[in-house]
Amino acid sequence: MIHEDIKKGLNHLIENDRIFHAVIFSGAEGIGKKTLARSFAMAIHCESKEMRPCGICPSCIKHKTGNHPDYREVYPEKDKKIIGVNVVREAFEDLYIKPLLSDKKIIFVPEADLLEAPGQNAMLKSFEEPPSYGVIILAVKNLNSLLATIKSRAVIYELNPASEDKIAEILRENYPGKAGEIPFLASFSGGLIGKAVALCESEEFAALRSEAIQLMLSFPKSRFGAIKLSDFFKEREDKEALLFDIALSFFRDLSVCKEGSGDFLNSDFSAEIEKTAKNVGRSNAAKALFLLSEAKSKKSKNAIYDLWITNLFIEMWEVLNG
Numbered sequence: 001m002i003h004e005d006i007k008k009g010l011n012h013l014i015e016n017d018r019i020f021h022a023v024i025f026s027g028a029e030g031i032g033k034k035t036l037a038r039s040f041a042m043a044i045h046c047e048s049k050e051m052r053p054c055g056i057c058p059s060c061i062k063h064k065t066g067n068h069p070d071y072r073e074v075y076p077e078k079d080k081k082i083i084g085v086n087v088v089r090e091a092f093e094d095l096y097i098k099p100l101l102s103d104k105k106i107i108f109v110p111e112a113d114l115l116e117a118p119g120q121n122a123m124l125k126s127f128e129e130p131p132s133y134g135v136i137i138l139a140v141k142n143l144n145s146l147l148a149t150i151k152s153r154a155v156i157y158e159l160n161p162a163s164e165d166k167i168a169e170i171l172r173e174n175y176p177g178k179a180g181e182i183p184f185l186a187s188f189s190g191g192l193i194g195k196a197v198a199l200c201e202s203e204e205f206a207a208l209r210s211e212a213i214q215l216m217l218s219f220p221k222s223r224f225g226a227i228k229l230s231d232f233f234k235e236r237e238d239k240e241a242l243l244f245d246i247a248l249s250f251f252r253d254l255s256v257c258k259e260g261s262g263d264f265l266n267s268d269f270s271a272e273i274e275k276t277a278k279n280v281g282r283s284n285a286a287k288a289l290f291l292l293s294e295a296k297s298k299k300s301k302n303a304i305y306d307l308w309i310t311n312l313f314i315e316m317w318e319v320l321n322g
């Protein structure tokens with residue numbers, strides 16, 4: 001479980017019937033704001049006396065199937081990039097109609113960054129004078145996108161990224177078949193569980209990673225390998241950041257292997273990486289890794305990508321072959 005402290009605190013409030021009228025969850029994309037907010041809403045309505053949300057009571061089931069009459073999520077209208085004032089008005093007027101099944105009525109805005117000032121002003125009254133049973137939840141990537149008048153009337157929870165270990169643990173529990181790529185994903189996700197899960201579920205990512213690693217495994221053998229690898233990168237320039245991190249993880253593993261450690265990020269390729277490492281000198285592997293990480297941090301926006309990536313891999317190939 002991530003954001004455990006916040007969950008405990010919220011549950012304590014629910015148990016003591018001291019729920020705030022307005023709660024804001026703030027944090028980066030993929031950090032788990034929406035999951036936390038939905039679990040909070042479900043816990044408020046949950047009929048269990050013990051663990052909330054229980055996930056099995058009639059209220060929890062209604063939440064899971066998107067059918068709870070006292071809970072709604074507010075999104076922009078189709079094809080709109082912002083949440084219009086009309087949408088906000090309609091949703092928040094509804095907050096003043098008493099709940100049907102429970103003693104709380106909950107409105108959740110999962111992408112509150114999409115509320116402009118007029119939209120926020122349209123919901124201000126509900127923040128100032130909420131009905132006694134009303135609960136408003138906002139999830140926002142950037143707190144600065146909310147008006148001070150909104151923020152001052154809400155309790156704000158700023159979510160922190162989870163540790164790599166925590167991410168790996170959650171992925172292992174939920175995706176036992178993906179054990180080999182989990183160390184990479186845990187490291188790559190930067191503590192953002194949403195990002196890790198999305199990649200874990202993506203077949204496109206699995207194929208991309210596997211293809212890239214295959215190319216890197218044969219890369220030290222011939223100069224042509226460097227060209228093939230750079231072509232692969234060139235054709236997928238839109239995935240540059242992801243491919244770069246896959247490459248970094250591979251050369252990190254190669255280096256680590258030369259140091260005699262078996263602590264691989266790409267553990268599903270450990271046997272192949274060990275085989276490739278046999279033909280590479282220890283300091284050369286470290287130098288190649290250094291070149292790659294330097295290139296990532298120093299790349300200028302003006303560099304011509306095709307030329308830059310080809311030069312980088314040829315240079316790395318030369319280094320690997322002493």
Ligand SMILES: [Zn+2]
Nearest residue numbers: 046054057060
């Ligand atoms: Zn329940």
